[in-house]
Amino acid sequence: MSELDRRSLLKMGAAAIAGTVIGNGITLYSASAHAGEEQNASADTALEIPPKGKARWGMVIDNNKCTAQCTACTAACRTENNVPAFGDERYDGHWIRKVTLTPERGGPEKHLPLLCNHCEQPPCQHVCPVAATFTRHDGIVMIDKHRCIGCRYCMIACPYKARTFVFKETTEWTNRDVPKRSHGVVEKCTFCAHRIDQGKIPACVEACDKSGERAMIFGDLNNPESAIVKYIRAVATKGVREDLGLEPKVFYTGI
Numbered sequence: 001m002s003e004l005d006r007r008s009l010l011k012m013g014a015a016a017i018a019g020t021v022i023g024n025g026i027t028l029y030s031a032s033a034h035a036g037e038e039q040n041a042s043a044d045t046a047l048e049i050p051p052k053g054k055a056r057w058g059m060v061i062d063n064n065k066c067t068a069q070c071t072a073c074t075a076a077c078r079t080e081n082n083v084p085a086f087g088d089e090r091y092d093g094h095w096i097r098k099v100t101l102t103p104e105r106g107g108p109e110k111h112l113p114l115l116c117n118h119c120e121q122p123p124c125q126h127v128c129p130v131a132a133t134f135t136r137h138d139g140i141v142m143i144d145k146h147r148c149i150g151c152r153y154c155m156i157a158c159p160y161k162a163r164t165f166v167f168k169e170t171t172e173w174t175n176r177d178v179p180k181r182s183h184g185v186v187e188k189c190t191f192c193a194h195r196i197d198q199g200k201i202p203a204c205v206e207a208c209d210k211s212g213e214r215a216m217i218f219g220d221l222n223n224p225e226s227a228i229v230k231y232i233r234a235v236a237t238k239g240v241r242e243d244l245g246l247e248p249k250v251f252y253t254g255i
C-alpha cells in the first residue's frame with residue numbers, strides 16, 4: 001500500500017461530527033460512514049498472525065462484541081507486561097483500560113477498551129526532551145526506559161491519557177520477555193512489540209479471542225489483503241479525537 005493510500009486509510013471516517021464524551025473527559029469524534037459494499041465483513045480474524053516486514057500495525061475494536069463485564073484484555077495485558085494491580089489507584093498502571101462512554105444525545109452507556117493509539121503524529125514523542133519516546137519502523141510508539149527521566153511531559157501531551165507513571169516498583173516479574181517495571185519512569189502499551197517480533201498478536205487480542213468476545217482485530221495497515229484493512233474498508237469506524245490530526249491507529253466500531 002502506498003503512503004498515500006495508507007494515510008487515506010488512516011483517515012477513514014475522518015468527517016468528524018458528533019462528539020461523545022467518554023470517561024476521563026476524553027471526547028470521541030464520529031468518523032464518516034465509509035461502509036462500502038463489504039458491510040458484512042467479519043471481524044472473525046482476530047488471530048491472524050501478521051507477517052514480518054514493512055508493516056504498519058493497527059487495531060480495530062468492535063464494541064458491539066465487547067461486553068461491559070469482560071476484562072479479558074486488561075487482565076491479559078497485566079500478566080503479559082508485568083503491570084500489577086495494587087488495588088490503589090495512586091500506584092496502579094493501566095496500559096489498557098475499560099472506559100465508560102456516555103452518548104451526548106442519550107442512549108445506553110458503553111464500555112470500551114482504551115489503550116495507546118500509536119499515533120502517526122505522536123505529541124508524546126515530540127515533547128520528550130531526551131528522545132526517550134520514539135516510533136519504530138513499523139509505527140509502534142515506544143519508550144526507552146533507560147533514557148526516560150520521568151519528567152512526564154509526555155503524559156500531559158497525550159490526549160488519550162494512555163501513559164502512566166511508575167510510582168511504585170513491582171516486586172513480581174512474571175514475564176521475563178519484557179523488562180521489569182522500574183520506579184520513576186513513564187510506561188504505556190507497546191502493542192506487545194515483543195510478541196509481534198515473535199510473530200504473535202498482542203496479548204489483549206489473543207485473550208479477547210479466547211474469551212469468545214472476538215472484538216479485536218490486529219494487523220498490518222500497509223497490507224491491502226490483511227483482515228484489518230478489509231474490515232476498515234468495509235465497516236464504518238471511529239477514532240478517539242480524530243479531530244486532533246494525530247492519526248491514531250486504533251479504530252472503533254459500535255460506539
Ligand code: SF4
Nearest residue numbers: 116117119122124158
Ligand atoms: S496515544 Fe498518547 S501515548 Fe500513544 S502515541 Fe498517541 S499521544 Fe503518544
Ligand code: SF4
Nearest residue numbers: 128148149151152154
Ligand atoms: S517522562 Fe520520560 S518519556 Fe515522557 S517526556 Fe519525560 S523523559 Fe520523555
